[in-house]
Amino acid sequence: MRHPVVIIGRGRGLAPFLTMITIMAVVTLALAIILFPQPVFQAALRGLRAWWEIVVPALLPFFIISQLFMGLGIVHFLGVLLEPVMRPLFNVPGSGAFVMAMGYTSGSPISAMLTAQLRQQRLVTRHEGERLIAFTNNASPLFMLGAVAVGMLHNPALGPILAGAHYGANLCLGLLFRFYGRRGPASPPVNYPLLTLPRRAWRAMLQAQQKDGRPLGQLLGDAASHSFQTLITIGGFIILFSVIIQVADMLGLLELLARPLLYAGHPFSISPATARALAGGLFEMTMGAKFASEVAAPLGEKLTGISLIMGWAGLSILGQVAAMISKTDLRLGPFIVARLLHGFLAAILVQVFQGPAWPVLSRLAGNGFFPPPVSWLTLGMYYTGFTITLVSCLLVLTGLGLFARLLLYRRF
Numbered sequence: 001m002r003h004p005v006v007i008i009g010r011g012r013g014l015a016p017f018l019t020m021i022t023i024m025a026v027v028t029l030a031l032a033i034i035l036f037p038q039p040v041f042q043a044a045l046r047g048l049r050a051w052w053e054i055v056v057p058a059l060l061p062f063f064i065i066s067q068l069f070m071g072l073g074i075v076h077f078l079g080v081l082l083e084p085v086m087r088p089l090f091n092v093p094g095s096g097a098f099v100m101a102m103g104y105t106s107g108s109p110i111s112a113m114l115t116a117q118l119r120q121q122r123l124v125t126r127h128e129g130e131r132l133i134a135f136t137n138n139a140s141p142l143f144m145l146g147a148v149a150v151g152m153l154h155n156p157a158l159g160p161i162l163a164g165a166h167y168g169a170n171l172c173l174g175l176l177f178r179f180y181g182r183r184g185p186a187s188p189p190v191n192y193p194l195l196t197l198p199r200r201a202w203r204a205m206l207q208a209q210q211k212d213g214r215p216l217g218q219l220l221g222d223a224a225s226h227s228f229q230t231l232i233t234i235g236g237f238i239i240l241f242s243v244i245i246q247v248a249d250m251l252g253l254l255e256l257l258a259r260p261l262l263y264a265g266h267p268f269s270i271s272p273a274t275a276r277a278l279a280g281g282l283f284e285m286t287m288g289a290k291f292a293s294e295v296a297a298p299l300g301e302k303l304t305g306i307s308l309i310m311g312w313a314g315l316s317i318l319g320q321v322a323a324m325i326s327k328t329d330l331r332l333g334p335f336i337v338a339r340l341l342h343g344f345l346a347a348i349l350v351q352v353f354q355g356p357a358w359p360v361l362s363r364l365a366g367n368g369f370f371p372p373p374v375s376w377l378t379l380g381m382y383y384t385g386f387t388i389t390l391v392s393c394l395l396v397l398t399g400l401g402l403f404a405r406l407l408l409y410r411r412f
Contacts, residue, residue, distance in 0.1 A: 032247040039250065040243055047242030050286060051235040058142055059234075060227060062106035066114055067223035069098060073208030079123065080201040083190040091178035093187045095123050096132045104167065107140025108317050112324040112335075113230060119328045127181030129330045133321065134338035135174035139166060139285065139310045147286070148306060152293035158303065161353045165307050169345035173338055180334060234320055241284040241316040254279040271297050274305045281309030284316045300354060307350040311343030 033040050069075055079095030086094050095118055103111030112133055119129045141163060149159030190200070214222070248254050254276055261282075262275035270278070273295040281288020292305035318339070322332050 028251075029244065029247060032250065033243070036247070036250060039246055043242045043246035044239050047239035048235070050242070051231075051238045054143075054147070055234060055238065056231055058140055059106060059110065060231060062102060062110060063113075063227035063230060064223045066098075066102055066110065067226055068219065070114075070117055071209075071212055071214060071219045071223065073205035073212070074098070075118070075123070076208040077201045077205040080190050080204045081197055084194065084197075087189060089178070090131070090135070090174045091182060091186075092128050092132050093124060094190065096128070096136075099132055100136050103136035104138055104170075105141065107143060108137045108313060109234065109320040109324055111136035111138075112321040116325045116328050116330065119325075119330055123187065125185050125187055126329050126331075127184040128187060129325075129328070130334045131177045131180055133325075133330070133335050134177045134180070135170050137313065137317070137321070137335070137339070137342075138170055139313070143286075144310070148289055148293070148310075152290055153299075153302070158299075161350060162303065162307065162310070165346045165349035165353055166310055168349050169311060169342050172345055173342055176341075177334075177338065230324075233323055237316050237320050237323075238284070241314070241319075242287065245280055245283045245287050248283065249280075257282060270305065271295070271301060273297060274301055277305055278308060281305075281312065281314060283314055285309055285312075285314040288314060300351065303350045303354060304347045307346040308343040311341075311346040312339050313342075 075095050075098045078098045079093055081094060082097040083094035086092050086096050086100075090096065090100075099111050099114045099118065102114060115124070115129050115132050115136070118124045118132075119126070124132065144163045144166060145156070145159035148162060150156050212219075245254075248257075257279035258272065258275040261278045262270060262272055274292060274297055277288060277291035277295055280291045288309040289306050292302055292309060295302065295305070297305075318332070318336065321335060325332070
């Protein structure tokens with residue numbers, strides 16, 4: 001009779017080994033919580049504060065608006081209207097423009113949640129969904145311009161450099177990933193004449209509302225309920241990984257992880273202190289960026305480390321994305337590869353922006369092409385103007401959806 005472990009190992013490959021590693025990690029975490037209750041409690045409290053004071057007010061309005069967009073058929077409207085733009089550039093249907101807009105303005109993991117819903121509604125194929133998640137996952141602009149540039153680095157002028165490198169790297173990923181799975185099945189393209197697109201888009205929105213059929217009151221209630229449930233899941237991940245970072249620091253695991261990261265970071269001239277910050281960023285983006293901003297290193301090295309961490313996003317974001325797509329056939333592997341590429345591309349671009357390209361950027365800023373945020377007040381004015389413009393566009397589209405629903409049902 002053969003040994004059962006050998007049979008399992010042959011049938012499942014690395015599955016038993018990974019299961020054993022997972023069990024050991026969970027048991028170690030549980031023992032650390034029991035043995036070190038005070039620092040673990042403080043770490044959990046830091047994660048809870050970050051979730052309640054930053055994540056909830058930043059993401060909850062966007063989550064509710066996105067659910068209303070789905071229910072009112074506005075996603076279908078944008079899908080038809082923006083098909084001629086999204087399909088040639090990124091090889092995704094026009095509905096991906098909605099995911100891209102929300103992902104670039106509100107931050108992760110909203111793009112994964114919306115892509116999973118598009119996949120469940122059969123608006124995107126599996127490859128298109130994986131392609132879409134790969135280049136729409138971003139740190140929020142408020143986090144980069146406010147929390148990192150102002151709160152951590154105490155220099156608002158660094159915000160556009162970090163944001164430009166971060167978004168630029170993700171757009172490059174979108175152009176690169178358009179070739180991923182291109183031989184697989186694709187969603188039916190919209191081949192309407194350009195002049196008829198608005199009428200076709202309006203008709204697609206009305207058909208989507210008829211198919212949904214929920215009254216407006218139920219739609220609002222479902223949007224608020226689903227959004228807060230999603231935020232509770234995100235909060236659980238943030239608190240858990242805050243505790244994991246604390247335990248890893250107490251057990252010396254951050255120092256152990258920093259050694260291979262130091263070797264991998266030689267092209268970017270990363271010091272041991274920055275490598276340790278990157279080790280923290282492997283788990284959670286916010287704490288890793290804070291560690292990187294506090295190291296005794298040149299400013300260029302700090303920006304490189306922060307860009308790497310924000311591009312990778314951390315295991316916390318990976319866990320949140322895995323939870324969002326768990327009910328679909330979307331795979332996590334392409335997303336992980338995209339995050340690795342995003343980190344390295346952002347690190348390269350941030351060096352270009354603060355090095356060879358800085359004279360050009362500063363000249364453009366001096367000529368009025370780019371407004372330089374020289375103070376917190378100026379930064380707040382620019383961000384407030386951007387937010388007002390975005391919210392105005394969202395309100396106009398939501399009003400169109402409500403008007404269409406009124407025409408359909410003659411009641412609210």
